[in-house]
Amino acid sequence: MKVIWDEDTCIHSGKCVQNLPSVFQVRDGRFVIVQDGATQDEIAKTVGQCPSKALRIDD
Numbered sequence: 563m564k565v566i567w568d569e570d571t572c573i574h575s576g577k578c579v580q581n582l583p584s585v586f587q588v589r590d591g592r593f594v595i596v597q598d599g600a601t602q603d604e605i606a607k608t609v610g611q612c613p614s615k616a617l618r619i620d621d
Protein backbone atom coordinates (compact mmCIF):
# COMPACT_ATOMS: atom_id res chain seq x y z
CA MET A 563 0.00 0.00 0.00
CA LYS A 564 1.30 3.42 -0.94
CA VAL A 565 -0.16 6.89 -0.51
CA ILE A 566 -0.05 9.06 -3.61
CA TRP A 567 -0.34 12.83 -3.33
CA ASP A 568 -1.49 15.03 -6.19
CA GLU A 569 0.14 18.39 -5.57
CA ASP A 570 -1.97 20.16 -8.19
CA THR A 571 -5.20 19.03 -6.51
CA CYS A 572 -4.14 19.72 -2.91
CA ILE A 573 -5.77 22.85 -1.48
CA HIS A 574 -3.36 22.87 1.50
CA SER A 575 -6.08 22.57 4.11
CA GLY A 576 -3.59 20.89 6.43
CA LYS A 577 -6.14 18.31 7.53
CA CYS A 578 -3.86 15.35 6.83
CA VAL A 579 -1.01 16.91 8.81
CA GLN A 580 -3.34 17.65 11.72
CA ASN A 581 -5.11 14.29 11.68
CA LEU A 582 -2.11 12.00 11.27
CA PRO A 583 1.17 13.84 11.89
CA SER A 584 3.17 10.62 12.12
CA VAL A 585 2.58 10.14 8.39
CA PHE A 586 1.79 13.53 6.85
CA GLN A 587 4.47 16.09 7.63
CA VAL A 588 5.96 19.32 6.41
CA ARG A 589 9.74 19.34 6.58
CA ASP A 590 11.72 22.36 5.45
CA GLY A 591 8.63 23.60 3.66
CA ARG A 592 8.13 20.38 1.72
CA PHE A 593 5.27 17.94 2.12
CA VAL A 594 6.51 14.49 3.14
CA ILE A 595 4.56 11.24 3.47
CA VAL A 596 6.04 8.69 5.88
CA GLN A 597 4.49 5.65 4.27
CA ASP A 598 4.96 3.36 7.28
CA GLY A 599 4.22 5.95 9.96
CA ALA A 600 0.85 4.48 11.03
CA THR A 601 -1.39 1.48 10.50
CA GLN A 602 -3.02 0.97 7.11
CA ASP A 603 -6.44 1.64 8.67
CA GLU A 604 -5.28 4.93 10.15
CA ILE A 605 -3.75 6.02 6.87
CA ALA A 606 -6.82 5.01 4.88
CA LYS A 607 -9.07 6.96 7.24
CA THR A 608 -7.01 10.13 6.88
CA VAL A 609 -6.77 9.74 3.11
CA GLY A 610 -10.58 9.54 3.06
CA GLN A 611 -10.84 12.83 4.95
CA CYS A 612 -8.84 14.86 2.43
CA PRO A 613 -11.30 17.55 1.31
CA SER A 614 -9.88 17.88 -2.21
CA LYS A 615 -9.26 14.16 -2.87
CA ALA A 616 -5.60 14.97 -3.43
CA LEU A 617 -4.63 11.81 -1.55
CA ARG A 618 -5.26 8.29 -2.76
CA ILE A 619 -4.05 4.82 -1.95
CA ASP A 620 -2.29 2.76 -4.55
CA ASP A 621 -2.52 -0.91 -3.59
Ligand code: SF4
Nearest residue numbers: 572573575576578612
Ligand atom coordinates in the same frame (compact mmCIF):
# COMPACT_ATOMS: atom_id res chain seq x y z
S1 SF4 B 1 -5.79 16.95 3.56
FE1 SF4 B 1 -5.64 16.89 1.31
S2 SF4 B 1 -5.97 19.00 0.67
FE2 SF4 B 1 -5.44 19.04 2.85
S3 SF4 B 1 -3.21 19.35 2.89
FE3 SF4 B 1 -3.61 17.14 3.00
S4 SF4 B 1 -3.50 16.48 0.85
FE4 SF4 B 1 -3.77 18.66 0.82
